[in-house]
Amino acid sequence: MKHLTEKMKEYLRKMKLTAGFKKDLKSFKNLTGINNPRFPVLEQNNFPQLYDKTSDTDFDAHYIYHPAWAARILSKVKPKLHIDISSKLYFSTLVSAFVPVDFYDYRPANIKNLSNLNSKQGNLLSLPFKDNSVESISCMHTVEHIGLGRYGDPLDPEGDLKAIKELKRVTAKGGTLLLVTPVGKPRLMYNAHRIYSYEQIISYFDGFELKEFSLLTDNVYKEGILIEADKDLVSQQNYGCGCFWFVKK
Numbered sequence: 001m002k003h004l005t006e007k008m009k010e011y012l013r014k015m016k017l018t019a020g021f022k023k024d025l026k027s028f029k030n031l032t033g034i035n036n037p038r039f040p041v042l043e044q045n046n047f048p049q050l051y052d053k054t055s056d057t058d059f060d061a062h063y064i065y066h067p068a069w070a071a072r073i074l075s076k077v078k079p080k081l082h083i084d085i086s087s088k089l090y091f092s093t094l095v096s097a098f099v100p101v102d103f104y105d106y107r108p109a110n111i112k113n114l115s116n117l118n119s120k121q122g123n124l125l126s127l128p129f130k131d132n133s134v135e136s137i138s139c140m141h142t143v144e145h146i147g148l149g150r151y152g153d154p155l156d157p158e159g160d161l162k163a164i165k166e167l168k169r170v171t172a173k174g175g176t177l178l179l180v181t182p183v184g185k186p187r188l189m190y191n192a193h194r195i196y197s198y199e200q201i202i203s204y205f206d207g208f209e210l211k212e213f214s215l216l217t218d219n220v221y222k223e224g225i226l227i228e229a230d231k232d233l234v235s236q237q238n239y240g241c242g243c244f245w246f247v248k249k
Contacts, residue, residue, distance in 0.1 A: 017050040061220040062241045066180045067091035069243050079136035087140035124163040129170040140180035144193040164204050177246040184237035198234040208246040216241035
């Protein structure tokens with residue numbers, strides 16, 4: 001009954017928004033005229049967008065803040081070449097305007113004609129780099145998915161640990177590794193992702209120094225990103241986002 005009530009609420013909301021669209025359309029026609037020579041208002045070209053009249057611009061906090069965090073670190077590090085493994089494409093495409101980037105993904109991205117950006121196929125469980133060879137590498141909001149089959153990869157309960165092992169292997173001594181992953185109360189949410197405790201991530205990266213830890217809490221829309229966050233906050237989160245800047249010892 002509750003489900004039906006929610007569906008009815010959404011139906012009524014859509015009806016109200018549709019009525020608002022029709023009212024605006026009528027007013028717009030009165031302002032421009034149906035036979036406006038520049039852009040005639042033709043019914044067959046109507047393309048109603050009903051959900052964009054909001055007081056604030058909506059955004060996915062995890063995927064807005066963490067690439068911005070990583071870009072700011074690269075602006076400090078200034079690597080000659082940065083390697084990104086399967087992070088959001090927005091990050092590589094934008095950062096490549098200032099830093100040469102090679103982007104690798106299990107499902108390669110068909111991106112062309114952007115200077116300083118190369119898009120290649122790569123398997124996070126078998127990276128095409130020699131030991132201790134990569135000066136700057138990122139893998140953001142990715143390892144938590146490995147081995148769950150969500151993206152067509154082989155099922156493997158230890159896939160994330162194998163991926164982390166590869167990232168550690170290829171990072172050069174003194175090199176930067178940027179890792180972003182869900183944090184909070186540790187659990188597996190098959191087949192979406194894993195959520196890690198702060199202590200788990202730190203233990204997986206033995207041989208690395210944590211240079212910075214920043215956090216997006218469950219209250220991120222009010223707090224924004226917490227730079228140099230208190231690690232004790234992690235255990236209080238349901239679905240936080242941990243941003244780890246590691247340097248290989």
